[in-house]
Amino acid sequence: MATILPIAQIIIAALLIIAVLFQNRGSGLSSVFGGESTFYHTRRGAEKFIFWATIILAILFIAASVAYFFI
Secondary structure, eight states: OTTHHHHHHHHHHHHHHHHHHHOOOOOSGGGTTTOOOSSOOOOOTHHHHHHHHHHHHHHHHHHHHHHHHHO
């Protein structure tokens, strides 16, 4: 278990990085400094899947970190 957990954590971290990079919130430099769009946007299809996958991967990463801490 002590050898499997760090490998799983590395894989989850790589998938989490990819999921975060796939999310494109806004284009342009204004979105970096907190610029907001003026219209309401709902997530649909692949965008919704990537959003929820990011949340699940983050929870799994935190759980793996806590589990590795206690082992």
